Amino acid sequence: MPTEAAVVGNSTIVTTNPATGEVLAELACSRAAEVQNAVLRAKAAQPAWQASSVGDRVALLRRFQKILSERRDQLAMLICREAGKPVVEALTTEILVILDAAEFCARHAHKFLREQPLPHGNPVMKMKRGKLVREPYGVIGIIAPWNYPFSIPAVETLSALVTGNAVVLKPSEFTPLIALELSKLLLDAGLHPDLMQVVIGEGPTGAALVDSPIDKLIFTGSVATGKRVAEAAARRLLPVVLELGGKDPMLVLEDADLDIASSGAVWGALMNAGQTCLSVERCYVHRSLYEPFLETCRRKIGKLRVGNGIDSEVEVGPLVSERQLRIVEDQVNDAVARGARLLAGGRRLSDLGPSFYAPTLLADVTHDMTLMREETFGPVLPVAPFDSDDEAIRLANDSDFGLAASVWTCNRRRGEAIAAQVHAGTVMVNDVISCFGIAEAPHGGFKLSGIGRTHGEMGMDEMVQVKHLEVDLLPGIPKPWWFGYGQKLRQQMDGFIDLLFARSWATKLKGGLRSAGLLRRSNRI
Numbered sequence: 001m002p003t004e005a006a007v008v009g010n011s012t013i014v015t016t017n018p019a020t021g022e023v024l025a026e027l028a029c030s031r032a033a034e035v036q037n038a039v040l041r042a043k044a045a046q047p048a049w050q051a052s053s054v055g056d057r058v059a060l061l062r063r064f065q066k067i068l069s070e071r072r073d074q075l076a077m078l079i080c081r082e083a084g085k086p087v088v089e090a091l092t093t094e095i096l097v098i099l100d101a102a103e104f105c106a107r108h109a110h111k112f113l114r115e116q117p118l119p120h121g122n123p124v125m126k127m128k129r130g131k132l133v134r135e136p137y138g139v140i141g142i143i144a145p146w147n148y149p150f151s152i153p154a155v156e157t158l159s160a161l162v163t164g165n166a167v168v169l170k171p172s173e174f175t176p177l178i179a180l181e182l183s184k185l186l187l188d189a190g191l192h193p194d195l196m197q198v199v200i201g202e203g204p205t206g207a208a209l210v211d212s213p214i215d216k217l218i219f220t221g222s223v224a225t226g227k228r229v230a231e232a233a234a235r236r237l238l239p240v241v242l243e244l245g246g247k248d249p250m251l252v253l254e255d256a257d258l259d260i261a262s263s264g265a266v267w268g269a270l271m272n273a274g275q276t277c278l279s280v281e282r283c284y285v286h287r288s289l290y291e292p293f294l295e296t297c298r299r300k301i302g303k304l305r306v307g308n309g310i311d312s313e314v315e316v317g318p319l320v321s322e323r324q325l326r327i328v329e330d331q332v333n334d335a336v337a338r339g340a341r342l343l344a345g346g347r348r349l350s351d352l353g354p355s356f357y358a359p360t361l362l363a364d365v366t367h368d369m370t371l372m373r374e375e376t377f378g379p380v381l382p383v384a385p386f387d388s389d390d391e392a393i394r395l396a397n398d399s400d401f402g403l404a405a406s407v408w409t410c411n412r413r414r415g416e417a418i419a420a421q422v423h424a425g426t427v428m429v430n431d432v433i434s435c436f437g438i439a440e441a442p443h444g445g446f447k448l449s450g451i452g453r454t455h456g457e458m459g460m461d462e463m464v465q466v467k468h469l470e471v472d473l474l475p476g477i478p479k480p481w482w483f484g485y486g487q488k489l490r491q492q493m494d495g496f497i498d499l500l501f502a503r504s505w506a507t508k509l510k511g512g513l514r515s516a517g518l519l520r521r522s523n524r525i
């Protein structure tokens with residue numbers, strides 16, 4: 001029985017339930033020509049969508065929101081079966097996040113897309129009126145991962161659609177059914193089918209989308225694939241947003257609330273079985289709290305219910321695939337071999353299903369362990385001590401990644417001061433991961449964690465090109481800087497520069513006199 005998505009004869013993928021190995025569907029892969037055709041259909045349909053009123057597009061989002069809310073139970077079950085996550089997390093981190101993202105887009109689209117006047121400071125330019133107009137790119141290609149198989153492509157799709165773009169989505173080969181459901185929700189809300197299409201397949205289908213005539217690409221996935229995608233996109237200067245991996249640090253200062261911080265660490269490291277780009281992947285605790293913190297985490301991890309997430313009581317589900325499980329296993333084994341203390345877990349739970357790994361707590365980890373340098377993406381909480389704020393900041397920043405981070409302290413100002421020194425796209429004080437659920441907040445990383453932002457207004461910004469429109473209010477007057485150069489124009493310009501920028505009033509005045517006649521030149525060509 002297959003335990004993960006597999007290519008069959010390179011023409012189909014089989015999607016399975018990671019908790020049970022049950023085959024959910026076998027789907028045909030979209031070949032390059034089909035991807036190309038999907039993009040061409042989207043290109044043909046997009047201008048009418050762009051020409052529709054923002055009100056019409058917002059109304060579509062509102063209908064989508066209503067249908068999503070009505071069908072949330074069925075969708076949560078599908079997310080649970082195909083991605084393996086607990087049904088509660090399907091509701092909180094996938095469906096709720098998207099209902100709120102739809103709300104944000106619907107509320108902000110009018111203001112965001114309104115033409116913006118561009119006042120001119122230079123007096124010569126005051127004879128013109130400028131404005132900024134935000135225009136959709138056209139067709140946005142979206143390549144998505146499996147770990148948030150609904151919320152990641154959905155938030156990007158909603159931002160793209162409300163700003164007037166069409167979308168072609170290539171979901172992960174592990175979670176195609178969820179992406180097809182997203183498209184169905186939008187179609188049922190009244191969207192033209194060519195404006196949101198899903199192409200199915202593995203890497204080659206994604207590569208075909210990058211090579212197709214899309215106008216921009218939003219890629220979410222690993223650093224390795226992100227680099228390949230960026231290289232292919234660069235060959236034709238295709239603009240890209242890259243949302244890549246993370247190795248998020250959590251800093252627990254000596255004045256942190258032990259009970260709250262330990263619950264935050266356990267949830268932050270283990271929710272979605274640790275398969276979250278914003279997971280706590282490195283936890284540093286002040287030495288004065290170190291042993292009590294470890295003991296509290298060990299106790300709390302011992303209470304977690306691991307199993308098939310379809311059961312509402314389950315808190316930690318399976319990993320998505322055998323491959324992912326092996327990465328986690330290798331990193332934990334390597335850390336233990338190099339001296340890490342294993343306080344909980346550290347083994348497969350084969351009796352539960354094909355890809356379960358016990359929630360794991362490791363102490364005394366160091367930066368020479370792969371576990372502390374590369375993304376783990378599994379249910380592991382690695383903890384190390386520190387002695388000073390400076391050391392904590394140095395450890396947090398000693399990483400190639402910079403997606404998010406958290407600082408835990410009862411002193412908010414101190415937390416903010418430390419947050420300011422951590423190199424990451426988001427730093428939270430006294431919470432983790434929930435930044436993803438703040439519809440207004442931009443999501444994206446520093447360093448290898450990516451380029452660009454999704455979510456919120458900055459996410460909408462990525463979906464539009466800014467056009468500067470400039471209209472001359474005195475079209476009958478020739479411009480003073482046009483041809484017909486000479487000594488006189490040089491002196492007039494010199495005087496004009498003094499008029500505008502000289503510090504003393506006397507020089508300004510003299511400059512004004514020298515520049516007289518600039519607008520009425522006789523030697524113009």
Ligand code: NAD
Pocket residue numbers: 143144145146147148152170171172173201202203204205206207208210220221222223224225226228229243244245246276277375377403443444445449450
């Ligand atoms: P992945 O890089 O293996 O795959 C991502 C997507 O790219 C999939 O749809 C895959 O089919 C496609 N793909 C593979 N090869 C391709 C190619 N050559 N050209 C175009 N597309 C190709 O990542 P994954 O395992 O699906 O997801 C996990 C990774 O995603 C982790 O590293 C995680 O941190 C990252 N992630 C980042 C964010 C973020 O917002 N920064 C969010 C979620 C996940």
